[in-house]
Amino acid sequence: MKIGIIGGGQLARMLALAGYPLGLEFVILEPAEDACSAHLGEHFCAPYDDRQALEALAQKVDVVTYEFENVPASSVEFLQQQIPVYPPPKALACARDRLNEKTLFRELGIETAEFAEVDSYESLCQAVERIGRPSLLKTRTLGYDGKGQQMIWEETDLEAVWCNLNGVPAILEALVPFDREVSIIAAKRVSGEMVFYPVAKNIHEEGILRVSVSLADDPVQTLAEAYARKVLDALDYVGVLAIEFFQLGDRLLANEMAPRVHNSGHWSIEGSVCSQFENHMRAISDQPLGSTENIGYPAMINLIGTIPERSSVLAIPGVHLHLYGKSPRPGRKVGHITVCGKTEADRTGLQGKVTNVL
Ligand SMILES: Nc1ncnc2c1ncn2[C@@H]1O[C@H](COP(=O)(O)OP(=O)(O)O)[C@@H](O)[C@H]1O
Ligand SMILES: [Mg+2]
Incomplete structure (x- = not known):
């Protein structure tokens, strides 16, 4: 095939x-x-x-x-x-546009941050009036790794913000004081079978994912799965889907979704019985999906901007190095490292050893 x-x-x-x-x-x-x-x-x-x-x-x-x-x-x-x-074009049309995806989440009864459409200076002022400050203005399309986003603080001048936007359609979101960020990766096969990975806790800096830690048996798993299932059903989905959430207490507010394999699931290559990449292949070729069970306690650390010395990473027992073959540039994802601890403490120890050589 x-x-x-x-x-x-x-x-x-x-x-x-x-x-x-x-x-x-x-x-x-x-x-x-x-x-x-x-x-x-x-x-x-x-x-x-x-x-x-x-x-x-x-x-x-x-x-x-x-x-x-x-x-x-x-x-x-x-x-x-x-x-x-696959995934079906309607998933693509929805996920490429922050307004469409947040509207879909709301229609499906999935909580999101407060948001408002912004397509003029007047609508920006009205949106800030309604949603308040601090808030975050994001371009509706083409944003990634925090690009296309402007913070609106108490003192921020809205005319300057509007000017920076260059007339591009945008969405204003309330800034969520989240306890943590989590994501779920799900897969659905052509003939309907679905699987869900354990949620991952994600740490972003400057809008870019740095670290993703897989959490087996986390209390938010059931809710994250229920939300993912709603999206998979609503979009007649096939393939791997990722949804990013802000967690506030026991609530999950959906932030965005990706109709594809996702950076917050890279630990699944060595940390799951069947990786998100293999399950995407299985799903779109209508084969039985593989187990999403964790192998030990996996975590992933992104390599951003610079490539570490290979030998110092590989000297740490049990780490898995993935270099993408890309030339380094500030802010560019050039690889990742996965650790699979034998226990949670072992995982934390391995993460520390990796951080020391970066
Ligand atoms: N409404 C928000 N409240 C709080 N933090 C946010 C909000 N929107 C984005 N962020 C922060 O910025 C990161 C990147 O924003 P996101 O909407 O996921 O865009 P991108 O497509 O760049 O990943 C998020 O993971 C989160 O850390
Ligand atoms: Mg994101």
Whole structure:
């Protein structure tokens, strides 16, 4: 079976690495010649909306998936007329736009922060009036790793904020004084079977995920699963889905979702019986899903901006190093490290040893 992947970054790379043992083959549509997954399959080096490349992709593969939300809608529509595209295009349309995803969460009875649409200076002022300060203005689309976000403090000048936005559609959100951030990764197979990973506790700095710790048997697991199940059902979902939440007491406020494998599930490569990447492959090729049970106590530490000395990381017994083959740049995710502790204390110890060599 041949799988087409749109996008050629580290997620495509880890998807392909998980798919090869299952006998799957890959075609990767990615315009960057030196993309870090380019050599993991047949590389169609063309823009994401190149009709000829899309036509050739549809001819060559059995199913198409993608590693990022911003695949052009026209490309997905075109492909879908010829072959299955998973996750389904309506999930993509919803997840690429913060207003759509928060509206869906609310419709499904999933709590979110207070939010308001902003499309003019007047609507920004009204939104700040209603939601209050501090609050956070985010572009509706194309934001990631905290990009496209502006904090609105007591003293912030709204005219300057509006000016910075450059007329791009946005959403204002109340700043949530969360106890912690957690996410859940779920997978649903073509024929309906679903699995859920243990929730992960996520630590972000400057809007970028730094550390993700898998929490087996956490008290919020049941609620996170119930919310994920609602989204999977509502979107006739197929594949892996991630939802990020803010936890306040025993409440979960959904922040955003990703219709794809997610950074907060990278620990599952070594830390789960079956990784999120393998389960995505199984789900879209309609195979039985693998166990999401943890192996020990996993945690993941992102490598951001710089690549540590390989030998000092590998000298720590039991760590798993993943370098993505990307050149370092400030704020860029260039790899990650997974530790699987034998106990919770062992995990904390291993995390400390890793942090010391970064
Ligand atoms: N409404 C909010 N209240 C508190 N913190 C927030 C809020 N929105 C975002 N953040 C912080 O910024 C991080 C990145 O924001 P997010 O909405 O997830 O955008 P991105 O697409 O960049 O990941 C979050 O993980 C969280 O730490
Ligand atoms: Mg996020």
